[in-house]
Amino acid sequence: xxxxxxxxxxxxxxxxxxxxxxxxxxxxxxxxxxxxxxxxxxxxxxxxxxxxxxxxxxxxxxxxxxxxxxxxxxxxxxxxxxxxxxxxxxxxxxxxxxxxxxxxxxxxxxxxxxxxxxxxxxxxxxxxxxxxxxxxxxxxxxxxxxxxxxxxxxxxxxxxxxxxxxxxxxxxxxxxxxxxxxxxxxxxxxxxxxxxxxxxxxxxxxxxxxxxxxxxxxxxxxxxxxxxxxxxxxxxxxxxxxxxxxxxxxxxxxxxxxxxxxxxxxxxxxxxxxxxxxxxxxxxxxxxxxxxxxxxxxxxxxxxxxxxxxxxxxxxxxxxxxxxxxxxxxxxxxxxxxxxxxxxxxxxxxxxxxxxxxxxxxxxxxxxxxxxxxxxxxxxxxxxxxxxxxxxxxxxxxxxxxxxxxxxxxxxx
Numbered sequence: 001x002x003x004x005x006x007x008x009x010x011x012x013x014x015x016x017x018x019x020x021x022x023x024x025x026x027x028x029x030x031x032x033x034x035x036x037x038x039x040x041x042x043x044x045x046x047x048x049x050x051x052x053x054x055x056x057x058x059x060x061x062x063x064x065x066x067x068x069x070x071x072x073x074x075x076x077x078x079x080x081x082x083x084x085x086x087x088x089x090x091x092x093x094x095x096x097x098x099x100x101x102x103x104x105x106x107x108x109x110x111x112x113x114x115x116x117x118x119x120x121x122x123x124x125x126x127x128x129x130x131x132x133x134x135x136x137x138x139x140x141x142x143x144x145x146x147x148x149x150x151x152x153x154x155x156x157x158x159x160x161x162x163x164x165x166x167x168x169x170x171x172x173x174x175x176x177x178x179x180x181x182x183x184x185x186x187x188x189x190x191x192x193x194x195x196x197x198x199x200x201x202x203x204x205x206x207x208x209x210x211x212x213x214x215x216x217x218x219x220x221x222x223x224x225x226x227x228x229x230x231x232x233x234x235x236x237x238x239x240x241x242x243x244x245x246x247x248x249x250x251x252x253x254x255x256x257x258x259x260x261x262x263x264x265x266x267x268x269x270x271x272x273x274x275x276x277x278x279x280x281x282x283x284x285x286x287x288x289x290x291x292x293x294x295x296x297x298x299x300x301x302x303x304x305x306x307x308x309x310x311x312x313x314x315x316x317x318x319x320x321x322x323x324x325x326x327x328x329x330x331x332x333x334x335x336x337x338x339x340x341x342x343x344x345x346x347x348x349x350x351x352x353x354x355x356x357x358x359x360x361x362x363x364x365x366x367x368x369x370x371x372x373x374x375x376x377x378x379x380x381x382x383x384x385x386x387x388x389x390x391x392x393x394x395x396x397x398x399x400x401x402x403x404x405x406x407x408x409x410x411x412x413x
Contacts, residue, residue, distance in 0.1 A: 012070035020085030037093040064136040068100030110150040117178025159245035160184040167199040183285040185252040205286040304364045320407040322357040334408045
C-alpha cells in the first residue's frame, strides 16, 4: 500500500515553532518573549517600508515578519525543523527577521545578466528598498528559484573575471568594456589554443584568428582532410581552472566548437565575420583600444596605398590607377599606348565598373584625402564614361585622346 504525504502549506516559521513546542525545545517563557518581540518587529518593518500608523501596512508588516523569519530559518537550517526550532529558542525574532532581510538584500544586488555592463555592482542602497518590499512578500520557493538563477549568472561572471585576470585584464576593465562574460571566456579559450597569455586588442585578435587558421590548415591535406601526423586543433579547458568554474567554461567551450567551422574558414574575412556578422557581433572579446586600431588601420592603409600608387599621387597617375581598378585590370599609374588600347577594348567588351574604384578609394586611400579622390574620380567619369564605352569610336582614337589628356599614357610597346 502506497504512503500518502500531506502537504503542509504553513510558513516554515510556524512549522518550526510547532515542532519546537511539541518536542519541548521551545519553552513557554520563550513563546511569551516572542509574543512581545513580534509587535515591535512589525512596527519596525512597517516604518521601514512606509508608515507604522496605517493598518494595511501593519498587516503587511506581519506577513513580512513571518516571511523573513521563515526565510532565514529554512536557509540556515537547510529545512531541518529541529535546527530551526533550536534557533528560535536561542535567538530573538528580530535577529531572525534581520537575517532574512539580509538574505534578500544579498539576492537583490546579485547579477541578473552575464553582461558586464548591465550589472550595477556595489551593495544594497536605499534605491533597492522598493525591490526589498516586493521580495519580502514573496514565497520562499520564489527566493530559492531566483537565487539559483542569479547564482548561475554570478558563476559565469566570476569565471570570466578569473580568466581575464590571468590574461592581464582586471574586473574594473571588464565593467568598463561592458561585454558579455561568455565572450570573454570564448576569447580566453581561443588564446589558450595558441598558448597566448595576454588579452588582445582588435589587431592582435585578428592575428590570432589568422594564426588559428594557419595552424588548422597545417593539419589538412590539399583536399581538406586531416594528415596522418597532424595534431587536431584543440580547444581545451585552461589549466588550473578552479573546479567551480569547470561546468561553466565547458558549456561555453561547446559554443566555441560550434563556431569553429566559420572561425577557421579562410574564405571569411576576419573583420566581416566578427564585427559585421549579426550572429558573431559581441560574441568574442577584445580590448577596445581606439588609438591602437587607428594606428593599425593607418599602417595597413598606408602600405596598400603606397604599393598601388608607387609614390605617384598626381591626378593623372591616380586617375590611371582608378580606371584600371574599374576595368578589372592590373592596377598601374602609367599605361603604354598598347596597354591603354588593350584596356579600352576590354572596357568595350566587358564594361566598366566605377564602383570598384570608389570602393578601392574608401578601403585603401588615406582618410584625409578620400573625399578629394572620390570627387576627382566622379568628375572624370562624368566626362569620360560616354567616350570610354562608346560603340561609335571604332578606332579608339577619341578614347585614347581622352586618356592621354586626363591619365598617364606614355610611349611604349
